[in-house]
Amino acid sequence: MINNFYSYILEEDDSDVISYSFLTSNRSVYYVYFDPYEYVRYTDNYPHLLESGFAFGFQRIIKGNGPWISDLKIGETISRIVIDFIKEHGADVVLLYHCDYSDKKQRGRDKIFNDWYECSAMKQSFIKKKIAVIIVNKNGGVIDYYMGYLTSKNNSLSQNVEDEFSLFAENLASNKP
Numbered sequence: 001m002i003n004n005f006y007s008y009i010l011e012e013d014d015s016d017v018i019s020y021s022f023l024t025s026n027r028s029v030y031y032v033y034f035d036p037y038e039y040v041r042y043t044d045n046y047p048h049l050l051e052s053g054f055a056f057g058f059q060r061i062i063k064g065n066g067p068w069i070s071d072l073k074i075g076e077t078i079s080r081i082v083i084d085f086i087k088e089h090g091a092d093v094v095l096l097y098h099c100d101y102s103d104k105k106q107r108g109r110d111k112i113f114n115d116w117y118e119c120s121a122m123k124q125s126f127i128k129k130k131i132a133v134i135i136v137n138k139n140g141g142v143i144d145y146y147m148g149y150l151t152s153k154n155n156s157l158s159q160n161v162e163d164e165f166s167l168f169a170e171n172l173a174s175n176k177p
Contacts, residue, residue, distance in 0.1 A: 004072070005073055005076040005077040005079075005080050006022040006024060006025075006073055006077045007022065008020045008021065008022035008077060008080070008081055009021055011031075016035075016036055016037065017033055017034065018033065018035075018054075018085070019031060020033075020081050021061075022077050024073065024074060025071070025073070026064035026065055026069065026071070027062075027065050028062060028063055028064030029061050030058060030060050030074065030077070030078075031058065031061045032057070032058040032078055032081045033055075033057055034055070034056055035054060035055040036053070036055075037055075038055030038096075039053060039168075042171060043168060045167075045171075046165075048092075048094065048157050048160045048164055049094055049096065049161070049168055052090075052092050052093050052094050052157075053094045054089075054094070055095075055097070056082070056095035056096065057097060072119065074116075075115070075117075075120060076119075076120055076121075078116065079116065079120035079121055080121070082150060083122065086126075086152050091151075091154040091155050091156070092151075092152075092155050092156060093155075094149050094150075094151045094155070094165075095150040095151065096147070096148075096149050096165075096168075097148055097149070097150070099147070101143065101145060106144065107144060109146070110130070110146035114130070122150070125154075126150050126151065126152060126153060127150070127155070127158060128148060128149070128150050129149055129162065129165060130146060130148030131146075131147060131148065131166075132144055132145070132146050133145045133146075133170075149161065149165050
């Protein structure tokens with residue numbers, strides 16, 4: 001049987017951030033992390049997100065050889081890492097994410113992540129909610145932010161999560177420049 005994902009390893013360090021890395025067939029290295037503190041300053045008023053929330057993110061940290069190709073194993077590997085993380089930390093964990101907007105490619109990132117989710121094993125056992133927030137800055141420029149969460153369908157407080165996330169996302173977006 002051919003694996004449809006890459007092998008990955010848990011990265012150990014002194015921080016509370018839990019991270020994994022994997023190497024793709026074109027020698028790119030990806031980093032996947034779960035950080036319990038990234039959103040703490042925004043979740044004070046949201047008890048379940050504060051207690052059970054982790055920032056979830058991933059990025060390519062080393063660009064591989066050759067031209068960029070669409071590699072479905074990347075999304076499946078990230079999916080498996082998420083599934084393993086939730087199994088290890090419990091069904092009530094909430095993974096909060098946002099798409100990096102620093103290079104104005106957040107819409108593309110949102111689309112790729114959604115495509116990966118739709119084709120992955122996560123779709124069967126996870127709830128994924130996302131919102132797009134459009135903000136007009138003081139110079140009249142428009143910035144769109146994409147943020148969301150993943151949680152197990154077995155999360156006993158999933159309705160609380162949904163309610164808190166809606167308010168949290170609104171608060172987070174209003175603090176953007």
